[in-house]
Amino acid sequence: MNCEVCELKELVVEQFEIREVLRCILHTIIFHRALGLVRPRDINCELFELTYVQCGVPEVEKEIEEKITEFISKISKHPNRRSHQVCLSFYETKDKQPAWFSSKTERVYWERWFINLQITNQRVNMKPNQTKVGFDPGEKLSSLEEKLHRTALETSVRENLFQIIKFVNEKMDHLPHIPPNAEGISYPYEITILSSSESSLDMLKRMLQTGHQTTLS
Amino acid sequence: MASTQNSETPATEQVITEIFAKSLHIILESRSPYVSSRNYSLDQIPPSPSSSGGSPSTQPGGSRDKWFNLALRECPAALQNSDFWRQSNLEPLVIEILLVDRVSGTEKLLERWVVQYETRKHPGTGRKSKRTYRGATLLFRSLYLLVRLLPAYTLFREMNSSGRIRSLGLSHRIQSFVNPLTRSEEAEMAHLCLTPIDTPFGRLKHSVSYLSVVDDISIGSELSTPMSTELIPDYVGSPTTDPLKRFQTLPLGGSAPICVQPGRRHSWSTDRLGSLNLSPCSLPTHSDPQRPSIPLPLSEVQKGKRPVGCYPSSLSSPQKANLFRCESAPVSRDSERNQLVRFGELPSGVSLPKEISIGGDAIRYLDVAKLPLASGSCVGGSNVQLLDLHEDSDANYPFASDDNRTKNYEGERSLAAIVGELLRMLETAPKLQIGFEKSDGPDQNPNPAHSGSRTAANALEELRSYMHMRDSILSQSGSHSLEPKPEKESNSKGSNSEKEMKERNRP
Numbered sequence A: 001m002n003c004e005v006c007e008l009k010e011l012v013v014e015q016f017e018i019r020e021v022l023r024c025i026l027h028t029i030i031f032h033r034a035l036g037l038v039r040p041r042d043i044n045c046e047l048f049e050l051t052y053v054q055c056g057v058p059e060v061e062k063e064i065e066e067k068i069t070e071f072i073s074k075i076s077k078h079p080n081r082r083s084h085q086v087c088l089s090f091y092e093t094k095d096k097q098p099a100w101f102s103s104k105t106e107r108v109y110w111e112r113w114f115i116n117l118q119i120t121n122q123r124v125n126m127k128p129n130q131t132k133v134g135f136d137p138g139e140k141l142s143s144l145e146e147k148l149h150r151t152a153l154e155t156s157v158r159e160n161l162f163q164i165i166k167f168v169n170e171k172m173d174h175l176p177h178i179p180p181n182a183e184g185i186s187y188p189y190e191i192t193i194l195s196s197s198e199s200s201l202d203m204l205k206r207m208l209q210t211g212h213q214t215t216l217s
Numbered sequence B: 001m002a003s004t005q006n007s008e009t010p011a012t013e014q015v016i017t018e019i020f021a022k023s024l025h026i027i028l029e030s031r032s033p034y035v036s037s038r039n040y041s042l043d044q045i046p047p048s049p050s051s052s053g054g055s056p057s058t059q060p061g062g063s064r065d066k067w068f069n070l071a072l073r074e075c076p077a078a079l080q081n082s083d084f085w086r087q088s089n090l091e092p093l094v095i096e097i098l099l100v101d102r103v104s105g106t107e108k109l110l111e112r113w114v115v116q117y118e119t120r121k122h123p124g125t126g127r128k129s130k131r132t133y134r135g136a137t138l139l140f141r142s143l144y145l146l147v148r149l150l151p152a153y154t155l156f157r158e159m160n161s162s163g164r165i166r167s168l169g170l171s172h173r174i175q176s177f178v179n180p181l182t183r184s185e186e187a188e189m190a191h192l193c194l195t196p197i198d199t200p201f202g203r204l205k206h207s208v209s210y211l212s213v214v215d216d217i218s219i220g221s222e223l224s225t226p227m228s229t230e231l232i233p234d235y236v237g238s239p240t241t242d243p244l245k246r247f248q249t250l251p252l253g254g255s256a257p258i259c260v261q262p263g264r265r266h267s268w269s270t271d272r273l274g275s276l277n278l279s280p281c282s283l284p285t286h287s288d289p290q291r292p293s294i295p296l297p298l299s300e301v302q303k304g305k306r307p308v309g310c311y312p313s314s315l316s317s318p319q320k321a322n323l324f325r326c327e328s329a330p331v332s333r334d335s336e337r338n339q340l341v342r343f344g345e346l347p348s349g350v351s352l353p354k355e356i357s358i359g360g361d362a363i364r365y366l367d368v369a370k371l372p373l374a375s376g377s378c379v380g381g382s383n384v385q386l387l388d389l390h391e392d393s394d395a396n397y398p399f400a401s402d403d404n405r406t407k408n409y410e411g412e413r414s415l416a417a418i419v420g421e422l423l424r425m426l427e428t429a430p431k432l433q434i435g436f437e438k439s440d441g442p443d444q445n446p447n448p449a450h451s452g453s454r455t456a457a458n459a460l461e462e463l464r465s466y467m468h469m470r471d472s473i474l475s476q477s478g479s480h481s482l483e484p485k486p487e488k489e490s491n492s493k494g495s496n497s498e499k500e501m502k503e504r505n506r507p
Helices: A015-033 A058-077 A137-170 A200-215 B010-029 B076-080 B129-149 B151-161 B183-188 B216-222 B243-249 B267-272 B298-302 B333-337 B372-378 B415-428 B456-478 B484-505
Strands: A004-007 A011-014 A041-044 A051-054 A083-095 A105-120 A189-195 B093-101 B107-119 B168-175 B189-199 B202-211 B355-358 B361-364
Touching: A004 A137, A011 A015, A011 A137, A015 A051, A015 A058, A015 A083, A015 A105, A015 A137, A015 A189, A015 B129, A051 B129, A058 A083, A058 A189, A105 A137, A137 B129, A137 B189, B010 B076, B010 B093, B010 B107, B010 B129, B010 B189, B010 B202, B107 B151, B107 B189, B129 B151, B129 B189, B129 B202, B151 B168, B151 B202, B183 B189, B415 B456
Parallel strands: A004 A105, A011 A105
Antiparallel strands: A041 A051, A083 A105, A083 A189, B093 B107, B093 B168, B107 B202, B189 B202, B355 B361
């Protein structure tokens, strides 16, 4: 089975925007892959004039929030790294031939989404001595820059969502069979956090290790 | 069940029919204001299993359409039109979303959705009905999100969230044929197609043409009939509908800055223009220090704020008493009251400010040169009346009753007319002098026969007469039958005081 990969366009975000942006994109992808019965929930973005859709499964919402929190704490430990990736993978478990020191089942990933984020700290870059009494062109410029940044980010998020729609519409043949009477999430998934220093090989190793741990019974 | 007149199996036919229904449901649910319910999180309907063949909407206790594993609430707009396409699945389902001006009745095409079944050239190469169902399940996830990403959804959200009655609204039209778009529509609309859903003997295509930017360039230029401003005399809160309100509207200082609130027609656009990327329509801010302002509504007058006036910044005249007139010919005072202000006829060089905040409500004006119709709709679309703001005794009260209005209903004096007349009397009355006061000059009282200072006793007597008049008015409004004696007395007193006032006011 082919593993389809979708690299979403990079988003330049500030620290406080990470949560809302990741919520928007992760929920949108999962909504498209939760092919069991769902009761969609419209969520109005707090930061943008944008409405995205959640699949309405509380466990999904909880897991996404936890992963976002984990991501934020991880990037705060590495403030010098600007580029980060969040990977949302869909897999199915398959039995394999039991062998020495290997698990009985394995995860076969059939779709991966890479959300690329570049973290900026515009407000951190402002020097404290720039503030003056009275008219401060620096403040005006920074608020204008902030507006431009917010507008650009909203546009980029929209582009990401359209990219998701395009991808899910174009590639359908690789989807596994939907179990009957499925409710909500029809395919298992996992969210992993990558950093710029981690290569795809490292990611693969980590995923294998993760698979090994989960298949131990 | 509608038929495709092909060899589709009954199960496939049913799926195709439900695809049409679901498409209509999803689109109208997010485009028909006030008839959709989107708060699914509040639902307490217990989950029910859905088979891969889908669940019909007739499940017991279920008010949700669960076909294609996407549980949606009922959408009345969709239900009303549910039988439209059932005649034949071969006919396309065309849903047009329109922006409608409720006042003028003009409409503008915002989106056109087309769902069409096409037969396959080589039958038998398509998918089975189960695969058709799965393809539809995937498509509707995307469609559900897509309708929320397009610009018209922002309008829908705005109209749903605000409780105000707006002059512009969203409407829809459902057809079974596709009207070709005009050249301008083709030029300004973007197009999207979702991946077709394959059936054993055909496929279903979903496509949309939409205005990529819902700004007033499109709306203003494409409206079929020109929009002119009109004065709405019976707006909610006007003295004609609420006569007693006139007592509250006595402005300070005797001037009459009562202007009709110009916000009804264009309130949605003025609120949402910025978020809908209206940069082509936005005006450059004027550097003129004489910043213009628009007439304040009555509430602002009551707060004691002094309206500056109503004039565009490009008018060079510093005289704030000048009316802002679109027409070149001078007009008389009486006609000004009901004068229509046609912003489409603004003289060249006149432009309106980009944004003026009044009481926290941002009202934006559009470039008249670019959008003559839109500006007419947006600025003074219905009821703008501009008045002198710094003149005193001969100030006009647009809602004060004049002779034409005093006898509105079959020749009888209406309560509003009586109150209006009383107001006029009060305002034209000279100032009371308690004791001896300075007089500005020998010409202050031209009538020597009635000269002499008025004492407090005179004032009290006058007050009593007014109170009698008030009582008579109230009693008239309460019951038709009045005692002849009190009425006569009050009327006579009222008439006496009226005569007295008129005599005093004689030049």
